[in-house]
Amino acid sequence: MEVSELNSSSRLRLKVLKGLSLGVGGLAxxxxxxxxLVSQSYVYASFVMLYALYSWHVYRQTSKTTIFNGHKYIMSVSLTVLVxxxxxxxxxxxxxxxxxxxxxxxxYxxxxxxxxxLATVSLFLIQxxxxxxxxxxxxxxxxxxMMLNFSFCYVTIAVVSHAYEINRVxxxxxxxxxxxxxxxxxxxxxLALKHRYQALQDQQAEFHLLVLDIDHFKAVNDEYGHDGGDIVLQAVVNTMVDVAGSDNVFRQGGxxxxxxLEGVSHHDALAVAERIRKRIAKTPIFYQQRAIPVTVSIGVTQSEASKCAQEINRQADANLYAAKAGGRNKVVA
Known part of the structure; x- marks a missing residue:
């Protein structure tokens, strides 16, 4: 699955905008x-024709990789004003x-x-x-x-549209x-990590990447079984979430x-890493009334504008391997 597939609302709105600009623009x-020809309403006809030209411009824009987000608002307002x-x-x-x-x-x-x-209510009152x-x-x-018939029809369509959009989201x-x-x-x-990377790079935001590995995890699985290993994984994640927040914690595998960590200093990033390492080392994890001692090694690196996500990952992994080579239960930056 690609990162872009997570944002289906944007793709839906782009398709609606494309269909609206082509269909309603042609009708305009x-x-x-x-x-x-019929009513000789030349002024009104001029504005409708301007809307048709703008619709054709928007339709051409929808085929490009990026499109001005304000087009959907301009399209909605201009069509509303015409009606x-x-x-x-x-x-x-x-x-x-x-x-x-x-x-x-x-x-909707x-x-x-x-x-x-807001737009639906406003148009209802105006009409x-x-x-x-x-x-x-x-x-x-x-x-x-006329008011009663219009109200019943309009409100019914509005309620159905509102319910559909809420449930779709x-x-x-x-x-x-x-x-x-x-x-x-x-x-x-x-996949979430890839999405977060892309968002940070689009914003050109600075961040720190902390890569954490559980020391001797294979030995934990061998001695306590996979159920015990699962308990350890869950406990480690809970500690990371308590310290850094759920939005910042990702499982890369195994x-x-x-x-x-976005927008933090190098000192603060190291402090977060040390807090996680110490808390995990000092808190035994219990499984079937047996305490499982757990430690972690952490590699820390800082993002740079010139580096891509793969380079940042490689640097963090190198620091993680250095922590393991140095005896484990360490933080290396």
């Missing part, structure tokens, strides 16, 4: 032509008003549940005011009927957690773990 051209303007300028029976019912779906798919909710101004005082009951988060969590220890796995 037809609407502009209709306004020119509101069409509702104000044209009678309700022309049908422009009914485009409003599509917007909750667009908002394109903007997410928080921004989508309710527009309905009120579309009718004379003599048409009071017609206005009430929850399902995505659960799948992402399953994909990035080590099932035995609860630590983050290698009895080897690592920590990524």
């Amino acid at each position: 051209v037809l609407v502009a032509i209709g306004n020119i 509101i303007a069409g509702t104000v300028l044209k009678p309700t029976d022309t049908g422009v008003f009914f485009w409003t019912l599509v917007f909750p779906i667009i908002y 798919l394109l903007l997410g549940h928080k921004a989508g909710f 309710m005011v527009n309905i009120a101004f579309q009718f004379d005082t003599e048409q009071y009951f017609d206005m009430i009927t 929850l399902a995505e988060n659960k799948l992402s957690k399953l994909a990035t969590c080590d099932p035995l220890t609860g630590a983050n796995n290698r 009895e080897e773990f690592c920590l990524l």
